[in-house]
Amino acid sequence: MNREEALKIVDELVKNPNIKKHCLAAEAAMIGVYDYFESKGKANVGNRVDWGIVGLLHDADYEATNKDLxxxxxxxxxxxxxxxxxxVVDAIRxxxxxxxxxxLMAKAIFAADELTGLIVAAALVRPDKKLEGLTPESVLKRMKEPAFARAVNRDDIKTCESExxxxxxxxxxxxxxSMKGVSKDLGL
Ligand SMILES: [Fe+2]
Incomplete structure (x- = not known):
């Protein structure tokens, strides 16, 4: 499967633009984590495209199955x-x-999924509502505020360390x- 085929599945199943943006954010995140492991010379299952596809498709049927999660x-x-x-299938499942x-790709999507949500929320409360000026430090600060983006599971994100x-x-x-690299697609 290549990216174009994966995008076709997204377009077929996803109608809500915010879910599509979430899929694109997760794709970028997965590629970023893949590059990190590559740079460390850590053995990887799947290539850069496969990792991206896991991000792109992890929630592609969220809308289609939302009456029966x-x-x-x-x-x-x-x-x-x-x-x-x-x-790839196992990581999505x-x-x-x-x-x-x-x-690693399965562990990566689990940890990155919630973090992309926190980052979007942190960008949206900025005066410019953009990712550009957002720093890792301010994301970390937001993560420590339990009332901020309450639905984001902090424990899942922290599995980046343990897993x-x-x-x-x-x-x-x-x-x-990684998300800044696709900020236009994310509308941020
Ligand atoms: Fe997700």
Whole structure:
């Protein structure tokens, strides 16, 4: 599966522009984390495109299955059958606790998913509502305020340390910088 094919699935299943933006943010984050591991010479399952696809498709059926969240990721799994690496499917299913998160890419989407939400919320309360001037330090500060973006699960984000071995400040920097790289697509 290449990016164009994955984008086709997103366009087919996702009608809500905010969910599409979330998928694009997660794609950028996954590529950023992939590049981080590559630069450290850590063995990786899947290539840069595969990692991006995990981000792009992890919530692609969220709308289509939202009346029955038990089915979340099942529809995407069907669409990917025989067309993508099993690890890609497992990572997507793993973020919804459908299978154990074993590969780095599975652990990465789990930790990055919630962080992209926190970063969007942190950008939107800025006077310019843009990512550009947002610093990792201010994202970290927001993370420590329980009342800020209350729905964001901080514990999930912190698994970057326990599961990925990336210190939280560094993880925030990677994901924030990756999202800045696609800020136009995110409307931020
Ligand atoms: Fe998500």
């Amino acid at each position: 038990e089915r979340h990721t099942d529809l995407v799994t069907e669409k990917l059958q025989g067309r993508a690496l099993q690890e 793993g973020h919804a606790d459908k299978v154990e998160r074993k590969a 990925l071995g990336i210190p939280l400040p560094e993880f925030v920097e990677i994901v924030l910088n």
